[in-house]
Amino acid sequence: MTEQSNSRRHFFKTSLLAGAGLTLGVRLSQALADDAPVAGPGEAGSTALKQGLFAPNAFIRIAPDNTVTVIIKHLEMGQGTYTGLTTLVAEELGADWSQMRAEGAPADTETYKNLAFGSMGTGGSTSMANSYLQMRQAGAAAREMLKRAAARQWGVDERKVTVSNGVLSHAGAGFSASFGEMAELAAGMPVPENVTLKNPEDFVLIGKNNLTRLDSEAKSTGKAIYTQDIQLPDMLVAVVAHPPRFGAAVQSVDDSGARAIRGVVNVVQYPNGVAVLANDFWSAKKGRDALEISWDTSKTPPLDSEALMARYKSLARLPGVKTTSAGDVDAALKGAAQVISAGYEFPYLAHAAMEPLNCVAQITDAGCEIWNGEQFQGIDKPSIAAVLGIDPAQVKINTLFAGGSFGRRANPHADYVLEAVQIARASGLQQPIKMVWTREEDMRGGHYRPMFYHQLEGGLDEHGNLTGWRQRVVGQSIVQGTPMEPMMAGGFDPMSVEGSGEPYEIPNRSIELHTPAAFGVPVQWWRSVGHTHTGFATECFIDELAHATGRDPVEFRRALMKDSPRHLGVLNLAAEKAGWGNRLPAGRGRGIAVVKSFNTYVAEVADVTVKADGSFTVDRVVVAVDCGVAVNPDVIYAQMGGGVGFGLSAALGEKITLKEGQVEQSNFHDYLVMRMPQMPPVEVHIVHSGENPSGVGEPGVPPIAPAVANALFAATGRRIYQLPIANQLAA
């Protein structure tokens, strides 16, 4: 017996005392070993595991009660990753779906790193893609150990032991056992060095069933626990006052009114604000509202988003940094029989997740403990340690469900997490402090999808062939000035231009970028990042070019994507399912758009009805998606529908504007998000594919706005050059 299996046996003996069975990979960090109050979908955390040993692949725990818990390294924020990653493990393990559980991983940033980032975090629609083999291998290794254990117990040949639906059996001898029954023995088996994964034809869970999401019940009964719901002994709630302009500083505070309010315990000042600490939210908020703060805004410019857009437009008249270049676009445009030009304007957008930002922090002599819908452990953990001057090992993060994020909870500066930590530190208290932003702080807190302007020129020859494409993009960089700036190795932020002009085969092409120097408005990725604007500009402009040539927009696209079979696949499927080419009555229009983002290909067709007063409805959306192997079809349907809804919401009414340096919007009465009556029926078709799975959280978003804009053109003959669409057609 090897040393490794001896240590496993030792682990097993100690953990059995604590009521646990086989822990595969048994790399339980301190965080897991401690009593986490809530670590999973509405369940009390892993109190069963008191003993911490370390070994790679700490992803599976099989208990004597026959439950299989998968430790999920990604944040569950609605995208379905708890269900998705658990499906992978269950498939290879041969488990029954009803015995599967999921639990958030501790911030053991090396063990649980995102293999696509090299650091622990969730984003870029990578959760499924980076976990596909890793989770299956973890499940397969557990299966082999269970089979070995069964073979040992029954005295049979291991190769004759089969496993399915959570039952180990030996047909010849008539033996059978559950995983729970075999957990003790399996823990002593050596970890297999190589495992064979199932052939896709043998999948029984992946792609085959509409599994009940592991979080559906907790989220349908009010039992799911979010950061907002954390209640700890002696916990205080902090409500904050932020500067009226980004970057302004506190000059002086009169907190006497706040301190007079019943329930208020303390008022603290920290680098970017003032916080009132109280026994409950309401007292803290009353205290916050009673603060008299004078802010020093002298170093902050009186930014105005209209003036900013005017500046962007003038920048777009000049050549920018070339991010893609082929042929000679100037010559092509000069020699073209027809040149079409269009400019597209995009506002700042707020993420506005339903759960306003919040974070619980507790600083004690032992270190710092965080409770959070934690999306970016790889950044947040070292940032907290650096601010407090402690070792990262002294930072413990409990990851809870997030009530949405759309990118916001993964901040390259760890902004709101550090704010909670700074408040806790400034208070000098050792008790837990729950920082809660009101909706107004959330809406005005910056870190928006940046404002952008795109200027496009397209050249057509006398036969209607597209010979030249110039796209000038103007907008702030998301990573410039952040620890992620190395992403700009090529001299520009690739997220500012990603997808521009793609996948169209045009001989002379130039994508150029202007990145204005930082001017104080914090920006961040917002569900589908650069594709939110590049997809719109590209897909609306290609549609405009198609019409200029008198060709059908689908035909026109097809001819320009001959070497992009997966684009073609979704384009054709969406067109066919939507009945593309069928005549529509007057006042109605149909539009299409196709965008690849995060390695997933999505085409969407939107049908609209425009009334005489210029108001309109989106009547139906047809989606075709190619995301490789469709692991959980039901989750894919949900994410496509949700992506369409999220993108449509922005297209119809969302915008953040600045006047005199202040954000004008503050809550849902003036930041208009989509409500149920505006939600069209969405019909989703999945392309059958054997490619490795890619993500679905973001890629449903980009095509909807251009599909709707193109449909509005089809109905009215009028183009949309500015988002949101709002009531432009009424003018």
Next chain:
Amino acid sequence: MKLTINNQPLELDVEPDMPLLWAIRDHAGLTGTKFGCGMAQCGACTVHVDGQPVRSCITPVASVEGKQVTTIEGATEASTITQALQEAWVHYNVPQCGYCQSGQLMSATALLSSNPAPSDTDIDSFMAGNICRCATYQRIRAAIKRAATQLA
């Protein structure tokens, strides 16, 4: 303040102007009812007062003294309408992030209480006050219809 929440009489030591939402969450310890906007815009905080849906974030606790307050926890226990809706919610895997869903369920319960067989338009207009940023609207519609059928 003397309140009755989910048929439980409670005496809470809070100011009369405190919104019912915070009395429920921070003092009664029931966290199923959510904070989303604080100004009656999103519906995340929806509870029932004497059977009627109200936005607890703008309802002073003093105004519900002597009335019956029902939260998602109480409705889960006692309301056959809520239970039918929950069965349908799980059947269709309605929730994504889930944060809005307690409010959606409390509004949907109120809808089916007053209109046992709602049309799409009835559903849309009744539910328009409940925002879902994950845009689960389509599944909410389907689930309400399923529950209505089951209850019929």
